[in-house]
Amino acid sequence: MELRQLQYFLKVAQKEHVTRAAEELHVAQSAVSRQIHQLEQELGVDLFMQKGRNLQLTPVGQLFCKKVESILKELEHSVNEVHEFLDPERGEIRIGFPHSLGTHLIPTIVADFRKYYPHVKFRFKQGSYPSLIKDVLSGEVDLTFISPFPENDEHVSGDIVMTEELFAILPQNHRLAGESEIRLEQLQKEKFVLFSQGYSLRPIVWQACLQAGFQPQIAFEGGETDTIRGLVAAGMGVSLLPEMAFYQTNPLQPAQVKVVEPAVTRTVGLIYRTDSKLPLVARSFRTFLISYFKARQNNTPVGS
Known part of the structure; x- marks a missing residue:
């Protein structure tokens, strides 16, 4: 035939x-x-x-x-x-990312990249930490942003592209809302609004609270950054979120306060499957991203 x-x-x-x-x-x-x-x-x-x-x-x-x-x-x-x-200037890039990066960072990066490669298409997939790892290993995505960076996973390779500070978020009328900085132990009697099981920010916040000497009392759980932020703004509890999560236009906003003891951070990595060969267009995007975040750390324009 x-x-x-x-x-x-x-x-x-x-x-x-x-x-x-x-x-x-x-x-x-x-x-x-x-x-x-x-x-x-x-x-x-x-x-x-x-x-x-x-x-x-x-x-x-x-x-x-x-x-x-x-x-x-x-x-x-x-x-x-x-x-x-085989064409680094065309084709489709399949990229995954956690919800907290979707509001501002991903749109900004894609817009900047398309200034150099206007014909490239993108397919996006949001998810929790386990689902993002699964998507990389199954070939569902070429690259994925992930937090925290998986340091000892032989099945994926990649780079830490940034380390991001987490801030306490509080209702605007909270007694600590006007402070420039607080110690995390000052929130030990508060109810917390946390991400659900499987989301990477949950264990980061949980471990920070344990390090500060208490176990957080959970009032609400959710899977979206907007949900966490909105519930806090509405007075339902307190939480910790990375600075990246504050880029949005909703008028109902929580107060944002720096946490100094302990300092709470998360690593954000860009990973791909170790045994796979990235399409040329995805390799070009990865190279662009590494330069993008280096320039961001140094406060210099991309390409300079």
């Missing part, structure tokens, strides 16, 4: 006529008829039956047509992927 036979078969099925199919394929009518005949002989079934001046798919022909459509679409997609893989 040849690819040409499948292409000719599908065109005849679409046009319901050999002559019209041949005209679109820019080949002789006899060539199309011959390929269809050879295909039917190989399969041992009739794929078409005559209906007036047109051809109509037989029941088995209809079944075969659906399979052929799927095969040819997948083949076309695979060919396009190969071309895009």
Whole structure:
């Protein structure tokens, strides 16, 4: 069975006529008829039956047509992927990231990157720490931002791109809301609004509270940065969030206070599967990101 036979078969099925199919394929009518005949002989079934001046798919022909459509679409997609893989200025970058980076950082980075590579497409996937690791290992994404950086995972490789400070967030009318800095132990009697199990910020906040000498009392749990921030602003408790989480336009805002004892930080890494070869466009994006965050640390423009 040849690819040409499948292409000719599908065109005849679409046009319901050999002559019209041949005209679109820019080949002789006899060539199309011959390929269809050879295909039917190989399969041992009739794929078409005559209906007036047109051809109509037989029941088995209809079944075969659906399979052929799927095969040819997948083949076309695979060919396009190969071309895009080899082109660093086009193609699609599949990238994952935690929710806390989605409000400001990801849109800013993508906008800056597309100034240099305007034809590149992006496919985004948000998730928790376990799901982001899973997406990298399964090949669902090429690269993913992740926090904390997985230091000893032999299945992924990557770089720490930044270390980010976490701030206490409090209702605006909280007794400590006007302070420039606080010790975490000052919140030990408060109710906390935390991320749900599986989100990387939860164990960071939990461990910081234990280090400060107490176990946090949980009032509410959520999976979105906006939810955590909104609940705190509404007076439902207190929490800790990275500075990156404060970029938004909702008028209901919690107070943001620096925590000095203990200092609470998180690492943010960019990882990819160790045993995979990144598409050229994804490699270009990774190189851009490393430069982007180095320039950010040094307060210099990207590309300078």
